[in-house]
Amino acid sequence: GAVVSQHPSWVICKSGTSVKIECRSLDFQATTMFWYRQFPKQSLMLMATSNEGSKATYEQGVEKDKFLINHASLTLSTLTVTSAHPEDSSFYICSANPGLAGGREQYFGPGTRLTVT
Amino acid sequence: GESVGLHLPTLSVQEGDNSIINCAYSNSASDYFIWYKQESGKGPQFIIDIRSNMDKRQGQRVTVLLNKTVKHLSLQIAATQPGDSAVYFCAEIIYNQGGKLIFGQGTELSVKP
Numbered sequence: 001g002a003v004v005s006q007h008p009s010w011v012i013c014k015s016g017t018s019v020k021i022e023c024r025s026l027d028f029q030a031t032t033m034f035w036y037r038q039f040p041k042q043s044l045m046l047m048a049t050s051n052e053g054s055k056a057t058y059e060q061g062v063e064k065d066k067f068l069i070n071h072a073s074l075t076l077s078t079l080t081v082t083s084a085h086p087e088d089s090s091f092y093i094c095s096a097n098p099g100l101a102g103g104r105e106q107y108f109g110p111g112t113r114l115t116v117t
Numbered sequence: 118g119e120s121v122g123l124h125l126p127t128l129s130v131q132e133g134d135n136s137i138i139n140c141a142y143s144n145s146a147s148d149y150f151i152w153y154k155q156e157s158g159k160g161p162q163f164i165i166d167i168r169s170n171m172d173k174r175q176g177q178r179v180t181v182l183l184n185k186t187v188k189h190l191s192l193q194i195a196a197t198q199p200g201d202s203a204v205y206f207c208a209e210i211i212y213n214q215g216g217k218l219i220f221g222q223g224t225e226l227s228v229k230p
Contacts, residue, residue: 004160009221034217043206043220044161073123095218108153108160 004096006109013084013116020080021112023094027084029074030096034106035067038091039055084116129227136197138224140190140207147209151218152181152192156203164192164205194226202228 003026013019023033031052048069049057056069066113068080077096081088091113095106130136142150148169153161167174167181167190174181180193190207207221 006160032216043223044218046217046219049217091158095160099174108162111158113158114157 002098002105002107004094004107004109005064006092006112008112010113011115013114015085015116016083016107018080018082019084019114020078021092021094021114023079023096023109024076024097025075025098025107028096028098030077030098031074032097033071033077034095034097035069035077035079036093036095038077038093038111040091044093081114084114086116089114089116119122126222127227128227129138129223131228132197132199132228134197136192136194136201136226136228138192138205138226140192140221142188142190142207142209143228144209144219145185145188145212146211146213148209148212150181150183150190151208152179153206153208153220154201154203155206155223161206167222197226199226199228199230202226 005026006023007022011019033050035047037047038044046059047062050069050071052071052074058064066082073078093108093109093111095108097106149166153165154163154164155161163178165176165179165181172183178195182191194201204223204225206223208218210216210218
Protein backbone atom coordinates (compact mmCIF):
# COMPACT_ATOMS: atom_id res chain seq x y z
CA GLY A 1 0.00 0.00 0.00
CA ALA A 2 0.85 3.72 0.16
CA VAL A 3 1.79 4.26 -3.45
CA VAL A 4 2.33 7.70 -4.92
CA SER A 5 2.59 8.18 -8.66
CA GLN A 6 3.77 11.10 -10.75
CA HIS A 7 3.05 11.92 -14.35
CA PRO A 8 4.90 12.43 -16.54
CA SER A 9 8.10 10.72 -15.46
CA TRP A 10 10.06 13.01 -17.74
CA VAL A 11 9.26 15.96 -19.94
CA ILE A 12 11.14 18.23 -22.31
CA CYS A 13 9.68 21.63 -23.07
CA LYS A 14 10.74 24.79 -24.80
CA SER A 15 11.65 27.92 -22.92
CA GLY A 16 8.60 30.11 -22.26
CA THR A 17 6.07 27.31 -22.23
CA SER A 18 4.24 25.85 -19.21
CA VAL A 19 4.40 22.31 -17.91
CA LYS A 20 2.01 20.53 -15.58
CA ILE A 21 3.13 17.69 -13.32
CA GLU A 22 0.62 15.47 -11.55
CA CYS A 23 1.02 13.75 -8.20
CA ARG A 24 -1.48 11.08 -7.21
CA SER A 25 -1.93 8.98 -4.11
CA LEU A 26 -3.17 5.67 -5.49
CA ASP A 27 -4.44 3.81 -2.46
CA PHE A 28 -4.98 6.40 0.23
CA GLN A 29 -6.36 9.86 0.62
CA ALA A 30 -3.81 12.59 1.10
CA THR A 31 -4.89 15.72 2.91
CA THR A 32 -1.37 17.10 2.59
CA MET A 33 1.09 16.83 -0.27
CA PHE A 34 4.55 18.32 -0.58
CA TRP A 35 6.51 19.37 -3.64
CA TYR A 36 10.29 19.21 -3.74
CA ARG A 37 12.91 20.17 -6.28
CA GLN A 38 16.23 18.40 -6.57
CA PHE A 39 19.20 19.51 -8.65
CA PRO A 40 21.90 16.99 -9.63
CA LYS A 41 24.07 15.84 -6.75
CA GLN A 42 22.05 17.94 -4.32
CA SER A 43 19.48 17.35 -1.65
CA LEU A 44 15.74 17.73 -1.86
CA MET A 45 14.52 21.26 -1.36
CA LEU A 46 10.96 21.73 -0.19
CA MET A 47 9.09 24.09 -2.50
CA ALA A 48 5.61 24.12 -1.05
CA THR A 49 3.04 22.38 1.09
CA SER A 50 -0.25 21.64 -0.60
CA ASN A 51 -3.42 21.15 1.44
CA GLU A 52 -6.58 19.83 -0.12
CA GLY A 53 -9.13 22.57 -0.65
CA SER A 54 -6.92 25.45 0.37
CA LYS A 55 -4.04 27.50 -0.96
CA ALA A 56 -0.57 26.07 -0.96
CA THR A 57 2.06 27.34 1.44
CA TYR A 58 5.27 28.22 -0.35
CA GLU A 59 8.74 28.14 1.12
CA GLN A 60 10.79 31.29 1.22
CA GLY A 61 12.30 32.10 -2.14
CA VAL A 62 9.85 30.03 -4.18
CA GLU A 63 7.79 32.11 -6.61
CA LYS A 64 4.14 31.24 -6.14
CA ASP A 65 3.18 32.80 -9.47
CA LYS A 66 5.71 30.70 -11.30
CA PHE A 67 5.06 27.39 -9.58
CA LEU A 68 1.29 27.02 -9.44
CA ILE A 69 0.02 24.31 -7.13
CA ASN A 70 -3.49 22.94 -7.12
CA HIS A 71 -4.75 20.29 -4.70
CA ALA A 72 -8.30 19.88 -5.88
CA SER A 73 -8.98 16.42 -4.49
CA LEU A 74 -7.71 14.10 -1.78
CA THR A 75 -5.77 12.05 -4.33
CA LEU A 76 -4.39 14.62 -6.75
CA SER A 77 -2.08 17.60 -6.57
CA THR A 78 -0.63 19.34 -9.60
CA LEU A 79 2.42 21.55 -10.02
CA THR A 80 2.49 23.83 -13.04
CA VAL A 81 5.79 25.43 -13.98
CA THR A 82 4.80 28.55 -15.89
CA SER A 83 6.99 30.30 -18.44
CA ALA A 84 9.68 27.70 -17.94
CA HIS A 85 13.34 28.63 -18.35
CA PRO A 86 16.42 26.41 -18.61
CA GLU A 87 17.25 27.09 -14.95
CA ASP A 88 13.95 25.41 -14.03
CA SER A 89 15.34 22.14 -15.36
CA SER A 90 15.36 19.84 -12.37
CA PHE A 91 13.96 16.70 -10.78
CA TYR A 92 10.58 17.44 -9.19
CA ILE A 93 9.37 15.06 -6.51
CA CYS A 94 6.11 15.02 -4.62
CA SER A 95 5.19 13.31 -1.40
CA ALA A 96 1.79 12.59 0.03
CA ASN A 97 0.72 12.43 3.62
CA PRO A 98 -2.42 10.65 4.76
CA GLY A 99 -2.56 12.57 8.04
CA LEU A 100 -3.87 16.00 8.83
CA ALA A 101 -0.70 18.07 9.06
CA GLY A 102 2.42 16.33 7.84
CA GLY A 103 4.50 13.89 9.81
CA ARG A 104 6.53 10.78 9.47
CA GLU A 105 4.22 9.07 7.03
CA GLN A 106 5.25 10.81 3.85
CA TYR A 107 5.25 8.61 0.79
CA PHE A 108 7.30 9.85 -2.13
CA GLY A 109 6.54 9.71 -5.80
CA PRO A 110 9.10 8.50 -8.35
CA GLY A 111 9.88 12.03 -9.50
CA THR A 112 9.54 13.96 -12.76
CA ARG A 113 12.58 14.99 -14.74
CA LEU A 114 11.99 18.38 -16.38
CA THR A 115 14.32 19.63 -19.09
CA VAL A 116 13.75 23.09 -20.51
CA THR A 117 15.48 23.79 -23.80
CA GLY B 118 19.60 29.16 9.07
CA GLU B 119 18.88 25.85 10.71
CA SER B 120 19.70 22.83 8.63
CA VAL B 121 20.60 19.21 8.70
CA GLY B 122 23.96 18.41 7.19
CA LEU B 123 26.29 15.49 6.58
CA HIS B 124 29.99 15.07 7.22
CA LEU B 125 30.88 12.90 4.22
CA PRO B 126 29.56 13.44 0.70
CA THR B 127 30.82 10.06 -0.56
CA LEU B 128 31.51 6.70 1.06
CA SER B 129 33.00 3.65 -0.59
CA VAL B 130 32.89 0.28 1.16
CA GLN B 131 33.63 -3.33 0.33
CA GLU B 132 30.74 -5.72 -0.01
CA GLY B 133 30.12 -7.44 3.28
CA ASP B 134 31.58 -4.67 5.39
CA ASN B 135 29.53 -2.46 7.66
CA SER B 136 28.76 1.10 6.56
CA ILE B 137 28.31 4.12 8.77
CA ILE B 138 26.71 7.26 7.37
CA ASN B 139 26.74 10.36 9.53
CA CYS B 140 24.55 13.40 9.83
CA ALA B 141 24.79 16.55 11.95
CA TYR B 142 21.74 18.61 12.77
CA SER B 143 21.33 21.98 14.36
CA ASN B 144 17.69 22.19 15.42
CA SER B 145 17.12 20.96 18.97
CA ALA B 146 13.35 21.09 18.45
CA SER B 147 13.24 18.26 15.91
CA ASP B 148 10.65 15.63 16.80
CA TYR B 149 11.74 12.79 14.56
CA PHE B 150 14.71 11.95 12.42
CA ILE B 151 14.36 9.83 9.32
CA TRP B 152 16.80 8.15 6.98
CA TYR B 153 15.95 7.85 3.31
CA LYS B 154 17.60 5.95 0.48
CA GLN B 155 17.46 7.39 -3.01
CA GLU B 156 18.51 5.45 -6.06
CA SER B 157 19.40 7.26 -9.23
CA GLY B 158 16.37 8.78 -10.94
CA LYS B 159 13.93 7.69 -8.25
CA GLY B 160 12.15 9.20 -5.29
CA PRO B 161 13.39 8.74 -1.71
CA GLN B 162 12.59 5.49 0.02
CA PHE B 163 11.99 5.34 3.77
CA ILE B 164 14.55 3.27 5.66
CA ILE B 165 14.13 3.90 9.34
CA ASP B 166 13.20 6.66 11.73
CA ILE B 167 13.88 7.51 15.33
CA ARG B 168 11.99 9.66 17.77
CA SER B 169 13.92 12.46 19.39
CA ASN B 170 13.59 10.95 22.87
CA MET B 171 15.33 7.74 21.81
CA ASP B 172 19.03 7.09 21.24
CA LYS B 173 18.96 3.89 19.23
CA ARG B 174 16.62 2.02 16.98
CA GLN B 175 17.24 -1.13 14.99
CA GLY B 176 15.70 -2.43 11.82
CA GLN B 177 16.58 -5.13 9.38
CA ARG B 178 20.36 -4.75 8.83
CA VAL B 179 20.13 -1.08 9.78
CA THR B 180 20.60 0.76 13.04
CA VAL B 181 20.09 4.44 13.68
CA LEU B 182 21.88 6.14 16.54
CA LEU B 183 20.97 9.55 17.89
CA ASN B 184 23.28 11.59 20.07
CA LYS B 185 21.41 14.68 21.16
CA THR B 186 24.34 15.99 23.19
CA VAL B 187 26.38 16.62 20.07
CA LYS B 188 23.39 16.75 17.67
CA HIS B 189 24.60 13.82 15.66
CA LEU B 190 22.72 11.09 13.83
CA SER B 191 24.15 8.01 12.18
CA LEU B 192 22.92 5.16 10.03
CA GLN B 193 24.70 1.86 10.28
CA ILE B 194 24.21 -0.73 7.57
CA ALA B 195 25.39 -4.22 8.40
CA ALA B 196 26.89 -6.52 5.78
CA THR B 197 26.60 -3.93 3.04
CA GLN B 198 25.45 -5.29 -0.31
CA PRO B 199 25.76 -3.91 -3.86
CA GLY B 200 22.04 -3.15 -3.76
CA ASP B 201 22.71 -0.71 -0.94
CA SER B 202 24.55 1.60 -3.34
CA ALA B 203 22.56 4.82 -3.40
CA VAL B 204 22.44 8.29 -1.91
CA TYR B 205 21.34 8.39 1.71
CA PHE B 206 19.66 11.41 3.23
CA CYS B 207 18.80 12.20 6.79
CA ALA B 208 15.79 14.38 7.38
CA GLU B 209 14.17 15.93 10.40
CA ILE B 210 10.58 16.72 11.21
CA ILE B 211 9.54 19.61 13.38
CA TYR B 212 5.85 19.31 14.10
CA ASN B 213 5.38 22.90 15.21
CA GLN B 214 6.59 23.99 11.79
CA GLY B 215 3.85 22.16 9.96
CA GLY B 216 5.51 18.79 10.11
CA LYS B 217 7.53 19.38 6.99
CA LEU B 218 10.69 17.45 6.27
CA ILE B 219 14.04 19.21 6.21
CA PHE B 220 16.58 17.18 4.29
CA GLY B 221 20.30 16.98 4.88
CA GLN B 222 23.00 17.15 2.24
CA GLY B 223 23.18 13.46 1.37
CA THR B 224 25.94 10.83 1.23
CA GLU B 225 26.59 8.71 -1.81
CA LEU B 226 27.34 5.13 -0.79
CA SER B 227 29.24 2.99 -3.27
CA VAL B 228 29.62 -0.72 -2.56
CA LYS B 229 32.50 -2.52 -4.24
CA PRO B 230 31.92 -6.19 -5.06
